Amino acid sequence: xxxxxxxxxxxxxxxxxxxxxxxxxxxxxxxxxxxxxxxxxxxxxxxxxxxxxxxxxxxxxxxxxxxxxxxxxxxxxxxxxxxxxxxxxxxxxxxxxxxxxxxxxxxxxxxxxxxxxxxxxxxxxxxxxxxxxxxxxxxxxxxxxxxxxxxxx
Amino acid sequence: xxxxxxxxxxxxxxxxxxxxxxxxxxxxxxxxxxxxxxxxxxxxxxxxxxxxxxxxxxxxxxxxxxxxxxxxxxxxxxxxxxxxxxxxxxxxxxxxxxxxxxxxxxxxxxxxxxxxxxxxxxxxxxxxxxxxxxxxxxxxxxxxxxxxxxxxx
Amino acid sequence: xxxxxxxxxxxxxxxxxxxxxxxxxxxxxxxxxxxxxxxxxxxxxxxxxxxxxxxxxxxxxxxxxxxxxxxxxxxxx
Amino acid sequence: xxxxxxxxxxxxxxxxxxxxxxxxxxxxxxxxxxxxxxxxxxxxxxxxxxxxxxxxxxxxxxxxxxxxxxxxxxxxx
Numbered sequence: 001x002x003x004x005x006x007x008x009x010x011x012x013x014x015x016x017x018x019x020x021x022x023x024x025x026x027x028x029x030x031x032x033x034x035x036x037x038x039x040x041x042x043x044x045x046x047x048x049x050x051x052x053x054x055x056x057x058x059x060x061x062x063x064x065x066x067x068x069x070x071x072x073x074x075x076x077x078x079x080x081x082x083x084x085x086x087x088x089x090x091x092x093x094x095x096x097x098x099x100x101x102x103x104x105x106x107x108x109x110x111x112x113x114x115x116x117x118x119x120x121x122x123x124x125x126x127x128x129x130x131x132x133x134x135x136x137x138x139x140x141x142x143x144x145x146x147x148x149x150x151x152x153x
Numbered sequence: 154x155x156x157x158x159x160x161x162x163x164x165x166x167x168x169x170x171x172x173x174x175x176x177x178x179x180x181x182x183x184x185x186x187x188x189x190x191x192x193x194x195x196x197x198x199x200x201x202x203x204x205x206x207x208x209x210x211x212x213x214x215x216x217x218x219x220x221x222x223x224x225x226x227x228x229x230x231x232x233x234x235x236x237x238x239x240x241x242x243x244x245x246x247x248x249x250x251x252x253x254x255x256x257x258x259x260x261x262x263x264x265x266x267x268x269x270x271x272x273x274x275x276x277x278x279x280x281x282x283x284x285x286x287x288x289x290x291x292x293x294x295x296x297x298x299x300x301x302x303x304x305x306x
Numbered sequence: 307x308x309x310x311x312x313x314x315x316x317x318x319x320x321x322x323x324x325x326x327x328x329x330x331x332x333x334x335x336x337x338x339x340x341x342x343x344x345x346x347x348x349x350x351x352x353x354x355x356x357x358x359x360x361x362x363x364x365x366x367x368x369x370x371x372x373x374x375x376x377x378x379x380x381x382x383x
Numbered sequence: 384x385x386x387x388x389x390x391x392x393x394x395x396x397x398x399x400x401x402x403x404x405x406x407x408x409x410x411x412x413x414x415x416x417x418x419x420x421x422x423x424x425x426x427x428x429x430x431x432x433x434x435x436x437x438x439x440x441x442x443x444x445x446x447x448x449x450x451x452x453x454x455x456x457x458x459x460x
Binding site for chain 1 (some may be wrong): 383
Binding site for chain 1 (some may be wrong): 189262266
């Protein structure tokens with residue numbers, strides 16, 4: 001299973017270990033694994049955030065993520081891909097999303113991991129509502145995916 | 154400590170957990186972690202490989218990797234970076250290299266992780282000698298870092 | 307024939323409900339169902355829509371037993 | 384004054400040793416030390432060199448207590 005919606009906190013490293021165990025003997029030909037873990041930060045737009053509510057569209061969300069994985073498998077040489085995403089109440093420091101790919105080639109692993117994460121951010125049906133000292137607010141927009149959009153140091 | 158040469162097998166997920174524990178409260182502001190694990194494959198250039206000997210230049214290798222991390226920290230907004238690299242005898246499936254970065258911004262995490270890995274591959278003083286059925290041979294060249302250099306599927 | 311209508315996240319709060327039924331909707335477009343259910347003339351800019359768990363456009367015509375959903379820009383990951 | 388010379392990986396096998404000393408080497412370049420220690424006229428193409436644990440060029444002049452190393456293209460990661 002390559003897509004999982006988690007309504008309880010999850011441990012990314014337990015998820016990765018389980019996925020590699022499931023790979024079994026195929027693991028010896030894999031060579032490259034690229035992963036990304038996104039966790040909840042305790043601030044956003046300059047304000048402390050105490051907790052967050054993550055809503056999704058049961059059925060569509062899973063279907064959409066599985067479509068992203070299928071498209072990535074058609075484009076890159078992947079042995080396995082895994083997406084885990086939290087829903088429900090999330091606390092600062094909790095992992096929100098895990099994207100992991102396994103390939104015989106590191107370029108395929110790096111590129112597909114980043115691509116899956118960007119596609120997930122911009123298209124997968126999830127919505128965040130932050131609970132801050134000033135009250136609850138729906139997050140309006142996701143952060144940019146290219147470092148070129150940040151101020152240079 | 155952000156660079157470690159491991160003369161015995163290492164578990165990438167134990168390394169990552171330990172690094173995050175060491176981050177402590179800073180972890181709550183991190184948000185993004187990108188990691189790459191390279192493992193030994195059981196074939197190369199069409200031949201089965203039974204084991205591999207990894208040589209390095211004690212002193213220079215550590216210094217060089219620390220320089221790569223320092224340069225990445227100057228270029229991207231990183232909270233932490235970790236490189237672990239095996240030396241000695243390696244068996245198929247064993248992790249060889251772990252590169253992990255933690256940042257407040259996912260673009261910085263993705264870009265610096267890939268950059269560190271490519272720099273390591275092309276400049277860090279490590280040398281692989283493969284033990285195959287046909288005998289031992291030093292690996293002459295590393296594989297390309299861009300998927301564009303691979304055949305399209 | 308009726309169509310199941312769903313609203314998510316901030317849009318559910320704006321509309322004031324999470325689910326609705328739209329009777330005699332066969333042949334109506336996704337945009338026309340929005341107008342009929344919310345009373346607003348047209349689908350506001352920035353509202354995304356899906357039919358049967360896949361993204362859709364406002365001019366997509368609905369069929370029997372379809373499920374149509376409306377939601378704001380996504381903010382996962 | 385003598386300089387410590389080191390060879391790594393396939394180059395150590397080709398040269399037939401991993402370490403050497405080069406006496407009265409002060410002022411010699413990295414390329415000249417190679418010639419003195421191996422008996423070959425010049426540093427072969429593709430051989431990398433380092434002085435005191437940092438990459439160096441063949442025309443770098445050596446000083447007292449320097450350590451110079453020669454090795455093939457790297458293949459880590």
